[in-house]
Amino acid sequence: MASREPHCLNAAVALDVGELLAAHDQSLRGPVAAHPRLGTVVERIGPLTLTHYGTHGTVDHPALDDQASAAHLAAQVQQRAAARVEPVEWRVFAHDAGASQLTAALDAAGFIAGWKRSVLVGAVAELDFPQPPPDWKVESVRWEEPQAQHALDLSARSGPHCVPLSDWHAMRSNPSWDIDIRVLTHRGxxxxxxxxxxxxxxxxxxxxxxxxxxxxxxxESPLRRFQPPTKRFLVAEADGHLRSALVAVGFRDVTTVRSHHWTPPGEPAATPPARHSLGDAEFRRRARRCEARVGFDYAGGSGRYVAPLDSRRWFYGMLDRGTPALAAAEQAIQGGLRACVRPGEWVYQYRPYLNGWEFDPHRVGGPGQPHWPGSAIADGEFQFLATADARLGTFAHYAEQVLVVFGDDLVEQVANDLDHLFGGGVWSFG
Incomplete structure (x- = not known):
């Protein structure tokens, strides 16, 4: 993906406040990234970017040239948010020429003004952070570690934050690539x-x-862990003592931003429609259920399995990846899972020792919904797609190019389609 980094950013030359603000606006308020996060839907409404998280929505945009259309844009955002029953946040930057007109339009539309904070930008090479005192330590943590829960508790008792840590936890954002969670500890x-x-x-x-x-x-934040381009600038939003502390280490105060909130009638969803899986105890229990369901011997290194009595197998090795038949098979399995999985029940993609996904099959893969995570047919890895109790789902053996569908209800739903696509023979291996 091409970088949106402004050409004026030169690490050898210190930027003044105006240049930092211009860099902020060009990099952070421009077009939406090409790859939305797992479980989100990104919608463009004229100059606006409306991101749907399933539980809430956010509005981003550059400075609006035509302030006369602000009321019309606000009405469109409300219409889209109401259709999904998502509370929405719209942030207004004070330095935009039409900020006062936009604020008036949001007020008239029923948005409620919230917090107001300074926007602070710093060049990483110029920031002078203090070191922790003796007996204190800063460390990065992962979601499955106990310190992550401590960080969540601290987040809930403070703020409001730019993005609450609970939002990242709800999406299970990857601490190795998406976010870096750090805790300051004293004797543990x-x-x-x-x-x-x-x-x-x-x-x-x-x-x-x-x-x-x-x-x-x-x-010494491990910015090098993040995907390129190299992160050379930090942006923060703060007020009060926190703002003063950041300014003291070299952040520059470039503008202010105020939040505006609107909540449609109805009860919003409590969880996003899809997210990454944690490598926690529950994840390991689900994995053991899946492996036991088909007698899969991964740890032993044999790759052997025993297809259960309530299952059928199809061989897909004669078809190249990307062929319409494989895509049709994926669609058939998705439809079968939607028909068999109870409302509110989740499906889990499990691959031994690799990242997994979990999602509500009724809230993904359809028009206006996030994409369906993962796949049922393996390409280079063993993988399961199953309910938490493993009563139904699929197992794909990439080496044998065999798809096992288990659970009487799911087999009944997909058998005719898979027979048509792959043939109806029973394949047996070693």
């Missing part, structure tokens, strides 16, 4: 936390939140 007890987000396709990383005025949490 977490005292403060921060979370840093990569902004794809730019030289910026964003401070999603700091639970205390402890800028040492940002010292």
């Amino acid at each position: 007890k977490a005292a403060a936390a921060s979370w840093l987000e990569t902004v794809q396709g730019t030289a910026f990383a964003a401070v999603g939140g700091l639970t205390a005025s402890s800028p040492e949490l940002l010292a």
Whole structure:
């Protein structure tokens, strides 16, 4: 994906406040990234980018040239958010020429003004972070580690934050690539936390939140772990003591931003439609259920399995990846899972020792919904697509190019389609 980094960003030349603000606007308020996050839907409404998370929505845009259309844009956002029963947040930047007119339009449309904070930008090479005192330590943590729960608790008791840590946890964003969660500990007890987000396709990383005025949490942040281009700028939003602490280490105050919120009638969803799986105890229990369901011997290295009595197998090795038949088979399995999985029940994609996904099959893969995560047919890895109790689902053996569908209900739903696509013979191996 091409970088949206402005040409004026030169690490050898210190930028003044105006240049930092221009870099911020060009990099962070421009067109939406080409690859929306798992479980989200990105919608363009004229100059606006409306991101649907399933539980809420956010509005982003560059400075609006035609302020006369602000009321019309606000009405469209409300219409789209109401259709999904998603509360929406719209942020207005004070330096935009039409900020006052936009604020008036949002007020008239029923948006409620919320917090107001300074926007702070710093060049990483110029920031002078303090080091933790003796007996204190800063460390990065993953979701499955106990310190991550401490960070979530600290986030819930502070703020409001630019992006609450609970939002990232709900999506199970990958701590190795999407965010860096850090905790400041004293003799093993977490005292403060921060979370840093990569902004794809730019030289910026964003401070999603700091639970205390402890800028040492940002010292030596492992920005190199984030996907390229290299992150050379940090952006944060803060007020009060936290703002003062960030300015003291070299952040520059470039503008202010105020949030505006609108909530449609109805009860919003409590969870996003799709997310990454955690490598926690529940994940491991689901994995063991899947392996036991088909007698799969991965740990032993044999790759052997025993197809259960309530299953059927199809050989797909004669078809090249990307052929219409394989795509049709995936569609058939998706339809079968939607027909068999109860409302509110989730499906889990499990691949031994690799990242997995989990999702509500009724909220993905359809018009206006996030894409269907993963696949049923293996390409280079063993994989399961199953309910949490493994009563029904699929198992794909990539080496034998065999798809096993188990669970009487699911077999009944997909058998005719798969027979037509792959043939109806029973294949047996070793």
